[in-house]
Amino acid sequence: MATPLSAAAVLTALRAEGVQVVEVGDWRTHNRNHKGAWGPVNGSIVHHTVTRGTANTVALCRDGHSALPGPLCHGVIAKNGQVHLVGWGRANHAGGGDGNVLTQVTAESYDTRPSAPTKGNANGVDGNARFYGWECENLGDGKDPWPAAQYEAIVRVQVALCRAHGWSAKSVIGHLEWSSDKVDPRGFTMPDLRADVAERLTHPAGWSPGATTPTPAPSPEENPMAGITKQDIYDAVWKTDQIPAPADAADIKTNQTWAAQSVLTDLHGRVRRMDATVAAQAVAIKALAGWLGGGADTATIVAAVESAIRDAVITVDVDINQES
Numbered sequence: 001m002a003t004p005l006s007a008a009a010v011l012t013a014l015r016a017e018g019v020q021v022v023e024v025g026d027w028r029t030h031n032r033n034h035k036g037a038w039g040p041v042n043g044s045i046v047h048h049t050v051t052r053g054t055a056n057t058v059a060l061c062r063d064g065h066s067a068l069p070g071p072l073c074h075g076v077i078a079k080n081g082q083v084h085l086v087g088w089g090r091a092n093h094a095g096g097g098d099g100n101v102l103t104q105v106t107a108e109s110y111d112t113r114p115s116a117p118t119k120g121n122a123n124g125v126d127g128n129a130r131f132y133g134w135e136c137e138n139l140g141d142g143k144d145p146w147p148a149a150q151y152e153a154i155v156r157v158q159v160a161l162c163r164a165h166g167w168s169a170k171s172v173i174g175h176l177e178w179s180s181d182k183v184d185p186r187g188f189t190m191p192d193l194r195a196d197v198a199e200r201l202t203h204p205a206g207w208s209p210g211a212t213t214p215t216p217a218p219s220p221e222e223n224p225m226a227g228i229t230k231q232d233i234y235d236a237v238w239k240t241d242q243i244p245a246p247a248d249a250a251d252i253k254t255n256q257t258w259a260a261q262s263v264l265t266d267l268h269g270r271v272r273r274m275d276a277t278v279a280a281q282a283v284a285i286k287a288l289a290g291w292l293g294g295g296a297d298t299a300t301i302v303a304a305v306e307s308a309i310r311d312a313v314i315t316v317d318v319d320i321n322q323e324s
Contacts, residue, residue, distance in 0.1 A: 031089025
């Protein structure tokens, strides 16, 4: 039983284990926490998606569907071994499951498998609060292959969590071991996966079979930039919340604290709108100069200026939409 890792901590753990991570949108704050607790966590559940195509699979797992809102897991493990992080917090992945299985996983007290679950999604205990969830891209028909890169990534992800929490491989289960009405994952066995997780846990983080002992990295005192990647710098500059959003921002209800990206996007939009206003004013001034010199009556001048401004704004709006 443990407090869930923070988004920053799980990134560090995954990367230390050699996992290729892809960060998807606002995954750090995308969750279902408003529906209930997340944590304490007791383990990690492996799923298969019954989908084909990484892009579609990632989108589905991030956004969910009409009957089940996303995120549907914490990460999608693709065929090529990349792990797409789509949410962090409570996610709709485990559903209801067997309380006896939860007890066995928490205590890591079972032999090769937990006892067969007798509770399912409709009548089981809440698993979304207690488990990390990983959807693995596969049709789930027992025939769709599991590429070596994908299986290796599944192992590494589970090792990263186990190492971070001090768990053994027995904290990793399949969805079919949690819920009586689930069959995933199909195509490999969970005892085999746990054996591979256990083997890797006997080695240092990032170890691979046949690899030589890595040269120790410089200490922070020797190299202040040691361990810092381009992604870390990007996250720090572009994704860190910095300032309150303006009260008139279009997304003020869902994006109340802005990072650099939001600031620049808003600034760009305001400058373009100013361009439209200036263009309209220029047209109005030019029209006034012409019509006042021609002796037209006031009503005619007002109507003509309003028409000219309207045409100018429409033209500029079209230009903005085409260029953005």
